[in-house]
Amino acid sequence: MSAERRRMSVTLRGVSVVIEGPPEAIARLEVLFGLAAEGSAGEARAHLELLRTEPRLALPRRAVADQVVQRGVVYNLDGTTWVRHHGWAVTEYDFAAERGRITGLEIDDLVELAYLAALSRLGALLERAGYVRIHAAAFRRGERGALFLAPSGGGKSSLVHRLLHADDVHILGDDVALLDRRGRLHPFPTSVGVRDPDAAEGLGAVHPFPRRFHGLKWVVDSRALADRFADAPARLERVYLGRWVSAPPSRARAASMRERLGAVSRELVVGAGLPQVVELVIPRGARDAPTQLPSLLRRLGAAAQVLASARALTLEVHDPAALGALVMEDLGHD
Structure with a gap:
């Protein structure tokens, strides 16, 4: 698989999450975040790295799971969280450093997990800033x-x-x-969700957003609607x-x-x-x-x-x- 990488920033109220990964994944994330991915980057408060490779759970020592959620099994050691997504991906996040890594073979999984991870950490960081x-x-x-x-x-x-x-x-x-x-x-x-492509008539190009547990969603890039x-x-x-x-x-x-x-x-x-x-x-x-x-x-x-x-x-x-x-x-x- 190609080792080419791209970076993007998602910025709201001066708080940024930087995402780096395969160009195809970054291009799709830019559509999902729309105008939030277009402005000047603020202070980079969190970083996410996406790796298109075989997902492996690599904890430094044996651990007992803290949670079993819909998306996977959650382990915590020394301030870092690992989520084994039922074999199809692994998320690792260091909360002290605000740095995470998501590994998986499918671009759809990398995009969905990165989108949700970025929104999760952005929300927490914005709260600390008063929003x-x-x-x-x-x-x-x-x-x-x-x-x-x-x-x-x-x-x-x-x-x-x-x-x-x-x-x-x-x-x-x-x-x-x-x-x-x-x-x-x-x-x-962020971009505008629609029920199906026909529902977006007059709004602009429609893009698919496959989701593992919630079905296919369609979105219109908010950058195409900037004046609205x-x-x-x-x-x-x-x-x-x-x-x-x-x-x-x-x-x-x-x-x-x-x-x-x-x-x-x-x-x-x-x-x-x-x-x-x-x-x-x-x-x-x-x-x-x-x-x-x-x-x-x-x-x-x-x-x-x-x-x-x-x-x-x-x-x-x-x-x-x-x-x-x-x-x-x-x-x-x-």
Whole structure:
């Protein structure tokens, strides 16, 4: 196999993760990270090396596994985590040095594992810099920012597709956004997910993203949509909560406190649905829970800001096309 190597940086709010690996893998990662891979590199806080070779688990001594997760068996020794991905890849990560290595024979596996590892470590490093991630579609109109919260498959990407055609609405994130200590929304401009190539009509070229456990995903490179993405933070004024209903009408109504607490807790405090791998966040499982207290406090603070600063509406949706119409109407469009 070719020994040729390429490097790229994924940069958000001045924090960078550097990835080095086979040119084909790097080219595909540049598509997935989109605009986040295009800007000036910030301070390199983490490094990932991808090696297309036979994966071998090489611990310095015998160890008992700390976790068995969907993606593999997790071992920890002396501040380094190893994940044996059921024979098809191995991830090794030194947390003190913030350096990792992923080995495997298949480019698809290297790309998926590198994407998730980079997002996992980037999220942790951004938290230390004062930014927390929320699993949501995020957008702005003028200075007003908004979030749409729904579980995976709940319509976030469909809404983003509708908003990409609205001239005065700009996207902050298709599936993830950042919140700072003041509750402002910041861009997380990775590429836009689509159900299938036909759903991307008018948006640009569609690229496949094979995933071992979650099927094939299609994405549109956010670099091709640069003029539709926001490049500055926005004041959070609206939070929309997605709820699907079995029959019409589709409508917007004031969200109850219970609904607001449930959605914000799920998508921000817990971070359900965030693209990451648990073994690079809490490598020892439950034993690492106490170390997550600072992170929990940061996320609780951000949740309090969201609940206090933004008006919340529940969108009861029967027809997917109505979702965009409800948001556009509330934002002041005809």
